[in-house]
Amino acid sequence: MTxxxxxxxxxxNWQAYAEPLRTALAxxxxxxxxxxxxxxxxxxxxxxxxxxxxxxxxxxxxCKAVLSLWAGxxxxxxxxxxxxxxxxxxxxxxxxxxxxWVVGHALRHHLGMxxxxxxxxxxxxxxxxxxxxxxxxxxxGMGELGTACARALTALNFPVTxxxxxxxxxxxxxxxxxxxxxTQALSSAQIVVTLLPKTxxxxxxxxxxxxxxxxxxxxxxxxxxxxLIDDEALLSALDTGQIGHATLDVFRVEPLPQDHxxxxxxxxxxxxxxxxxxxxxxxxxxIAENIRRSEAGEPLLHKVDRQRGY
Amino acid sequence: MTxxxxxxxxxxNWQAYAEPLRTALAxxxxxxxxxxxxxxxxxxxxxxxxxxxxxxxxxxxxCKAVLSLWAGxxxxxxxxxxxxxxxxxxxxxxxxxxxxWVVGHALRHHLGMxxxxxxxxxxxxxxxxxxxxxxxxxxxGMGELGTACARALTALNFPVTxxxxxxxxxxxxxxxxxxxxxTQALSSAQIVVTLLPKTxxxxxxxxxxxxxxxxxxxxxxxxxxxxLIDDEALLSALDTGQIGHATLDVFRVEPLPQDHxxxxxxxxxxxxxxxxxxxxxxxxxxIAENIRRSEAGEPLLHKVDRQRGY
Numbered sequence: 314m315t316x317x318x319x320x321x322x323x324x325x326n327w328q329a330y331a332e333p334l335r336t337a338l339a340x341x342x343x344x345x346x347x348x349x350x351x352x353x354x355x356x357x358x359x360x361x362x363x364x365x366x367x368x369x370x371x372x373x374x375x376c377k378a379v380l381s382l383w384a385g386x387x388x389x390x391x392x393x394x395x396x397x398x399x400x401x402x403x404x405x406x407x408x409x410x411x412x413x414w415v416v417g418h419a420l421r422h423h424l425g426m427x428x429x430x431x432x433x434x435x436x437x438x439x440x441x442x443x444x445x446x447x448x449x450x451x452x453x454g455m456g457e458l459g460t461a462c463a464r465a466l467t468a469l470n471f472p473v474t475x476x477x478x479x480x481x482x483x484x485x486x487x488x489x490x491x492x493x494x495x496t497q498a499l500s501s502a503q504i505v506v507t508l509l510p511k512t513x514x515x516x517x518x519x520x521x522x523x524x525x526x527x528x529x530x531x532x533x534x535x536x537x538x539x540x541l542i543d544d545e546a547l548l549s550a551l552d553t554g555q556i557g558h559a560t561l562d563v564f565r566v567e568p569l570p571q572d573h574x575x576x577x578x579x580x581x582x583x584x585x586x587x588x589x590x591x592x593x594x595x596x597x598x599x600i601a602e603n604i605r606r607s608e609a610g611e612p613l614l615h616k617v618d619r620q621r622g623y
Numbered sequence: 624m625t626x627x628x629x630x631x632x633x634x635x636n637w638q639a640y641a642e643p644l645r646t647a648l649a650x651x652x653x654x655x656x657x658x659x660x661x662x663x664x665x666x667x668x669x670x671x672x673x674x675x676x677x678x679x680x681x682x683x684x685x686c687k688a689v690l691s692l693w694a695g696x697x698x699x700x701x702x703x704x705x706x707x708x709x710x711x712x713x714x715x716x717x718x719x720x721x722x723x724w725v726v727g728h729a730l731r732h733h734l735g736m737x738x739x740x741x742x743x744x745x746x747x748x749x750x751x752x753x754x755x756x757x758x759x760x761x762x763x764g765m766g767e768l769g770t771a772c773a774r775a776l777t778a779l780n781f782p783v784t785x786x787x788x789x790x791x792x793x794x795x796x797x798x799x800x801x802x803x804x805x806t807q808a809l810s811s812a813q814i815v816v817t818l819l820p821k822t823x824x825x826x827x828x829x830x831x832x833x834x835x836x837x838x839x840x841x842x843x844x845x846x847x848x849x850x851l852i853d854d855e856a857l858l859s860a861l862d863t864g865q866i867g868h869a870t871l872d873v874f875r876v877e878p879l880p881q882d883h884x885x886x887x888x889x890x891x892x893x894x895x896x897x898x899x900x901x902x903x904x905x906x907x908x909x910i911a912e913n914i915r916r917s918e919a920g921e922p923l924l925h926k927v928d929r930q931r932g933y
Binding site: 406409410412413414416417418420421423424426427429430431432435437438439440441442444445446465468469470567568569571576582583584585586587590592 | 716719720722723724726727728730731733734736737739740741742745747748749750751752754755756775778779780877878879881886892893894895896897900902
């Protein structure tokens with residue numbers, strides 16, 4: 314039987330994915346027709362990104378799963394027409410890219426690189442930074458990506474404390490949770506990384522109150538979601554020096570508008586949503602594996618819990 | 624019996640080391656008199672840095688070892704008056720600091736951070752860099768420091784090829800050696816790290832010929848010794864774009880003179896000899912351990928081979 318797989322994402326996605334997806338589906342032993350146009354009632358699976366015009370999932374009565382191309386599903390999870398199982402993208406290459414961005418920018422702040430990269434006065438100040446083992450890091454969010462980053466930073470001797478909303482136990486990484494745990498994690502962190510999903514509970518988790526808990530001069534790295542940060546509060550904390558620097562990869566509006574104060578702030582570095590990119594070949598293998606599992610009656614990977622929102 | 628340990632280094636060194644060294648000597652069970660002034664014939668051990676005026680070791684007839692505070696010994700190893708055993712500093716904290724500098728700047732080049740750190744035109748270009756697994760690195764020098772850096776880069780998926788003058792076998796890291804091996808290592812490296820000792824064989828190892836072997840646009844990281852690079856050849860290769868960027872921590876003359884072309888070159892980042900600093904507490908423990916070994920008739924750690932020069 315030939316499966317009908319509807320590709321509902323942007324034109325650019327189609328160009329990147331058509332070939333790798335067909336290859337991955339065949340490699341998984343599936344006979345599938347991958348298409349951008351199909352009668353809704355005939356569709357077996359939907360490969361989805363919110364850049365698609367598809368917003369009403371009700372007519373897709375035969376559809377067995379919606380497979381997101383994105384790790385973040387906040388733009389689809391609340392859709393009331395979506396009754397089919399929804400799977401997040403957990404691309405192994407995405408975690409690799411995220412680890413590289415987080416470790417790279419953590420080391421950049423740790424070593425104080427910027428004063429050497431831009432040094433028109435030719436200042437030679439051989440004061441050494443402390444060692445990474447003397448630089449506490451708080452990792453807010455201990456899902457696949459947060460855990461991978463925490464492990465990589467730990468391997469470089471950074472003392473990493475993980476934090477998540479609900480209790481987690483991860484070998485080798487002390488983990489805190491809940492409101493009290495957040496206060497404790499922030500109270501000593503010189504670098505804070507935000508890698509939480511966007512949910513009503515995590516929106517503005519870095520705000521005037523929580524930013525004030527940090528030691529003066531702490532650095533913020535946000536490769537997670539723009540909405541995790543109260544932008545006004547962060548700008549105020551940067552103005553006073555309470556926060557020494559923020560390197561931000563994600564924003565409430567993207568591309569970041571040209572007149573946004575982040576662009577001009579001397580203590581902010583903007584990176585253009587590049588921390589973690591889904592890579593077509595590895596992401597296609599994840600999607601094909603989930604279709605194979607579904608057809609074989611095996612549990613889906615990375616299925617979204619509608620209650621939690623991720 | 625009380626040992627006389629002469630501290631022959633700078634005033635700044637004395638301020639940093641007097642207390643940690645006394646602590647470490649006592650902790651090693653040694654009864655020692657640590658001093659900056661002693662009759663040469665009474666001295667049992669010399670703790671040494673080339674910033675000391677001491678250049679004639681002949682009068683130190685009872686001295687059982689000269690213990691360098693520095694990892695590099697090229698400014699003392701050729702001293703004809705030095706007949707006592709000489710030990711390099713191999714400080715565990717020094718390797719940690721070196722790994723942080725090398726991994727941090729490798730990731731900086733890999734991720735193309737500079738165009739985000741300095742971005743007055745507010746350019747939002749979400750083109751992702753390749754993954755580290757697609758960015759070959761050549762590590763020239765596979766001693767303690769080079770090996771530690773190669774391991775840390777390998778853990779982040781960079782394909783690292785080690786190179787040393789003589790054959791080495793290091794689990795998990797392909798190692799080349801000799802002139803042919805150097806050609807092979809450089810031919811594919813997008814990032815080259817120079818962590819060789821300075822010897823007549825390694826001086827100017829990066830020169831017009833070897834720089835031309837690299838793929839166009841490769842980055843150079845030199846936290847080793849200034850003399851490993853032919854400065855004129857590097858500047859020419861930077862001018863043509865054959866080398867995309869050089870981040871240099873060590874120079875033939877330090878501090879780097881204010882009129883040196885490296886300061887002004889848009890493709891050069893100068894860091895002020897901070898890649899690896901000897902840290903007094905851990906370095907003091909290494910020195911005390913070597914004195915304990917010598918007194919107990921055990922072999923010295925990190926003894927310099929006068930033939931090889933390190």
